[in-house]
Amino acid sequence: MKLLKKIVLVLVSLIILIALALFIYLQTTKPKYEGEENLANISKPTTVYFDEYGVPHIYAETQKDAMTTLGYVHAQDRLWQMELMRRIAPGRLSEIFGTPVLKTDKFFAGIGIDENSKQAVANLDKNSQTYILANAYLDGINQYIEQGKTPVEIRLLGIKQEKFTLKDVYNIFGFMSFSFAMAQKTDPLLTDIRDRFGMDYLKDFGIQGEFGTKQLKSYKGDYKEYAEISKSVADLLETSPVPAFIGSNSWVIGGAKTKNGKVILANDPHIMHSQPGTWYEAHIVCPDYEIYGYYIAGTPFPLLGHNHNYAYGLTMFENDDVDFFQEEDNPNNDKQYKTVDGYKNYTYQQKIIKVKDSVDVKVNVKTSQHGPVVNGLLDGLKSEKSVAMSWIYTQQKNQILDAVYQLSHAINLESFHKNIELIKAPGLNIMYGDYRGNIAWITSGKLYKVDKSVNTNLILNGANGIDDKKEFLPFAKNPAAINPSWNYVYSANNQPEPIDGYLYPGYYLPKDRAMRIDGLLAPKNNWTKEDVSKMITDNTSATAETIVLNMIKPLNVSQFSENEKKALSVLKEWKATHNLEDIAPSIYNKWLYFYLKATFEDEFGADNFKLLLSTHIIKQVIENQTKNVASVWWDNSNTKNKKENQSEILTQSFKEAIASLENQLGSDVNQWQWEKVHKVEFQHPIGKVKLFSKFFNVGTFGIAGSNEVINNQLFIYTDDAQIPVKGGPSTRRIIDFSDIENSWSVLPTGQSGNPMSKHYSDQTDLFVNGKFRKMKLNEKEIEATSTKLIFKPKKN
Structure with missing residues (x-):
């Protein structure tokens, strides 16, 4: 009995010691929010004030110093998330999660994002501010990897850390752009309905009018189980450790309709909920620049932002920038496919996917003139005929990093508008308001027309020379509303009105939110920030x-x-x-x-x-x-x-x-x-x-x-x-130019992705209960209510 007691006592003591050691270890992984740090490649000391919600307010002598510091503080709160984000587009999740995510890696490795990113880096002007500041941000991340604390997730999974590169940045934007598109989940499913049951069964889906197409002739084809494409892509996005973008609301109210005569901008981008959440907030102040921005992990410039002069936000346009083409293989040579100019050879490329605790997997990527053939990239698609995916993002020159830099450095509405043209994909509704009273809704995306006989919501014929003809439209034909006479603009992923009689095809969401937003905005002419906060959390359905x-x-x-x-x-x-x-x-x-x-x-x-x-x-x-x-x-x-x-x-x-x-x-x-x-x-x-x-x-x-x-x-x-x-809402923001230093925001959980940080979930109660906290711009208030971390230039 005494021996048993001793054994129990030893075991209990051992458990306590292990728990204590684990507790002490976890305490050492906390982000550092005050004190001093040495940082290489900054010219002068840079001060970072962390406010009561962990938002860094970076005061630097130069933008390069600020960006290096931003990379460091962003990494100390979100390095694990950065690691995930950079791995999905090139197909490198299996290296850390093993075979359960192999199907995700096979698909993304095959659709060309990584190759597109490599080309985008090669095309980038090495003397541009985009290049210089993006590399400064990456330098900050990489310095944190070298001298900072390794996130517990990275230790648990045994990940060998690598330096971040510009290709990683483009890959992150590439996955984000893919997750915006809806055609991958919808076109094959609708095609299956047509082929199995006939066109009568598509009438309730609005495909004969609401998607901007003319009436189609009755058609019933052979059932090919195209829905397996939809099923596989939906499963990839559903099980992905990186959240997909799904919708959004935004509206901008002109001064003529606000109580204080100044513009108010509201925005809540809708993204799949996750922890950590999508956005990292940071406020940068330099002698020649200021921005309070919302950053995606691993990217240097904000997709949402504001300062004393202007504010911008976004929603998903939901235009159609992905098409599927059924290729017609040569019956005598399955390495060729039919075109109007005769048979052409498929091209082939082999990709190697490294899998944790298993052998490497070889993926053979087969490509036609339309894009990669998805048959070999998606599980479950057994059709013998090749189906290729055509995506604007990988086919047009990729200038997305330049575009995001320019939007966050705009001088006025004109320069802001002009640089949206750089974004060929994804399609976005970009919302703008400024202290001068300007308001705008401008869409991004390389839009095109197809032959009137073609319905892009179905899988298309790759061989007839008609279905794949695109008339690309000038940027001037993108839907937009700038300073309209009714004094407000809004977007809720709803379909815009026709341009020159043409209704742009897409995967727009129902009219419900748009109707409700318009119905609330139109009759009222004395809007305040408080009124908008009630509207952005409104729970009433319009339909x-x-x-x-x-x-x-x-x-x-x-x-x-x-x-x-x-x-x-x-x-x-x-x-x-x-x-x-x-x-x-x-x-x-x-x-x-x-x-x-x-x-x-x-x-x-x-x-x-x-x-x-x-x-x-x-x-x-x-x-x-x-x-x-x-x-x-x-x-x-x-x-x-x-x-x-x-x-x-x-x-x-x-x-x-x-x-x-x-x-x-x-x-x-x-x-x-x-x-x-x-x-x-x-x-x-x-x-x-x-x-x-x-x-x-x-x-x-x-x-x-x-x-x-x-x-x-x-x-x-x-x-x-x-x-x-x-x-749902990945953030809610209300920017009021009558009181710009007291604008409001909230994140669903918190600013930090580190479970030991006090800012891991400190905004959850606010978010769940529809409340807000301040986005601070006033230096004296920031200094008085924050902790201070000073970065000193590291001596060589």
């Missing part, structure tokens, strides 16, 4: 009441139970809000799931139905289809001797929704509050492993908002007891 009426009208209520009648009564009285205490959203969104399931799953099958739910296009379908009594989708294809109608499907799905809620939340309808259902967790890539989830993840929280309201906390329709919020 839900109409959709509910569409769905209630055909119901057969004669056999409804008391609970079903009570739930129906709640919906009838609902004003389309999605607040925490609301009950109707729980009923409404559950009903939408069962209605969509009953409508589409019989034709699609379970896997493809789940894929459909993950696309933007399903959101476009709901309002129009719920009022379309004649939709071909109402009939259940599994019941051969019966033809179901709208009333039967909606009645059945309503009863299923209520039964599900009773099972999950109990029989009392009054207890079905939205906060019990709609939940958000900010998940770290390593936090997906249960052992580490408590340490790395932030949450879970009930949260207000919903799909396609201004507070766009988006999710995929599901029958699960809890609806996991996938993404």
